Amino acid sequence: MAVLTRRQLEIFNFLRDNYESFACPPSLDELCSALNMSSRGSLYKHILALINAELVESFVGNKQGGIRLTPKALNNEIANEQSLPFIGCIAAGKPIEALANTRYMTVPQVLKTNKPCYVLQVKGDSMIDAGIFDGDWVVIEQRDYANNGEIVVALIDNSEATLKYIEQSAEQVLLLPANSSMAAMSYRPEQVNIQGVLVGQMRSYRSH
Amino acid sequence: MAVLTRRQLEIFNFLRDNYESFACPPSLDELCSALNMSSRGSLYKHILALINAELVESFVGNKQGGIRLTPKALNNEIANEQSLPFIGCIAAGKPIEALANTRYMTVPQVLKTNKPCYVLQVKGDSMIDAGIFDGDWVVIEQRDYANNGEIVVALIDNSEATLKYIEQSAEQVLLLPANSSMAAMSYRPEQVNIQGVLVGQMRSYRSH
DNA sequence: ACTAAAAGAGAACTAAAAGAGAACTAAAAG
DNA sequence: CTTTTAGTTCTCTTTTAGTTCTCTTTTAGT
Incomplete structure (x- = not known):
């Protein structure tokens, strides 16, 4: 060729x-x-x-x-109305690790919303009790606000990204893991930017 | 086509x-x-x-x-190489509850295999510790055999279906839940037919 | 500057699709 | 029962989209 x-x-x-x-x-x-x-x-x-x-x-x-x-x-997925951009990996405490090339991933309708969404792959088990395991893919609706109790992609100090439950008040923002061996983290509100809200999750059980 | x-x-x-x-x-x-x-x-x-x-x-x-x-x-999800038949619900102890009409569901490539697959919706929390929650969709590869430790769709006595871990020996078949409040079930091998093996899982977090 | 290769324009050709329209048939409406 | 509507089949014409080819210009390497 x-x-x-x-x-x-x-x-x-x-x-x-x-x-x-x-x-x-x-x-x-x-x-x-x-x-x-x-x-x-x-x-x-x-x-x-x-x-x-x-x-x-x-x-x-x-x-x-x-x-x-x-x-x-x-990369084995067709960009069409069934697919979303798969942009990278999210591991707590690090910036989102972007993929080298634009990739798309087919996502069922019920796992996404009418608003722009994208896919991230999760690293770590901070949300294991919420049924989000290491290696899972998550569908994120692009949004800069969230309700308390929602799971969000949060950017902290414009550098670190993380996927956590969010509880917000005027004085602080709490980011809560779903893993009993991990503690909640508290930030000043101006430290935290919400990048999106979790709307879907996917996992493969295929033997590799 | x-x-x-x-x-x-x-x-x-x-x-x-x-x-x-x-x-x-x-x-x-x-x-x-x-x-x-x-x-x-x-x-x-x-x-x-x-x-x-x-x-x-x-x-x-x-x-x-x-x-x-x-x-x-x-459904806005065209039957093509990205979609699989969504045939019904699986709840432990009941037959698979078939949907009234044939439906298709778009499934990411990484959640399925080259073999024929289909989608079921889970009812119940017998597999919650394995990250499979009530309401989740599971992708099942059609197969009548499985390795020990795999999660299977098993038909018991040709009437009840269930999604469980499987451990097989010559004398018995164990179907194990992933929920600490539930016990393993033991059957004679001829009671159990494997209908398929779990290869993928999906969940929606959308507010309804 | 020279040269080879790539790129682009444009024309002609071909196959296939698309569309029009007419006639027929079955089913529904009056 | 008759008429109208909606689907069905078919033929012919036009249009579209792909295909091939030649010539010119541009690009990139030496």
Whole structure:
């Protein structure tokens, strides 16, 4: 398999980054417009290279079906209305560890909300009694406020992230673990920024 | 199942997005007007493709009943490689309670296997210490065997279903809860049929 | 500066889809 | 019972989308 040229990668990145904004798979014409190209023939050659690289689905069995990315193109998950960005890992006391590449993860409707959401993978067992284990994925609704008793992604002093129950009053913010061997942490309200609220959780039991 | 063309997807998107605004299921004529088409014959072909894709209900048994979306389409979770059949609820000591209509649920790749899988909703807290709470959804790989220590869907005496850890020997099958207030249950091997093995778990924290 | 390769434009071709419209049939409505 | 509606089938035409190819320009490396 040939190495992709810069231009081919540019076009692939464009496709991947804008996949969700196409109501249905784009035609060559639509993509030409979007890429400011005027020749379907030129674009076709680039698409062929991406097909050869297994990043774009072959047109065989897909007549006038438009340009579709393969599962491989998005690290085995397709960016569509069923998926959310999987942006990294959350471990208490550290910044969120971002993934190297944009990835998407398919998430059932009932685990997310109408508001923008994203996925994090949990490290640690500070919330084990709440049924959130090390390695679990959590679905987070982007929000900068929460009700007391909700589980939030909190940013502390603009550097450390953590997933905890929250109890807020005028004088302090309490971040409470769900693990009997761990203590609640108290902060001044201005130390704590809420980045989101837990709306879903997922775990794999597959043997690896 | 054939891949849908762009036009077919456009029409499906239109149907899904406007389904609520039709007082009753639209006829081909009504849809033609809405889509600025003048030939019912042309539209009929598109609808047939959507029927074939199980996004629109078949006309059989639905004479002059209009165009109706399937539950799958309405669930906004299209049956594709990302979704699994959600077949019912599992509560210890009862048969699996099947859902009235076939439903599909989008499941992340990492929560399922290459083998056929399905989704059940858990009732009860017999597996709470394993992080499986009442109301959680579990992904089950269809299998009639399991290793000791795996969590299985077991059918007992061909009538009762339950989700438990399994320990098997020649003389007995132990089904173990993950709840300290509950005891293990012992059965003769011929009493127990393994229906599947737990491969994934999901929970919603959305306020309802 | 030179050269090879990539990229792009554009035209022509081809296959397939889409659409129109007519006729037919079954079912519902009057 | 008759008429109307809604679905069904089919043929023909048009449009769309993909495909191939040549030529020119641009880019990147030497």
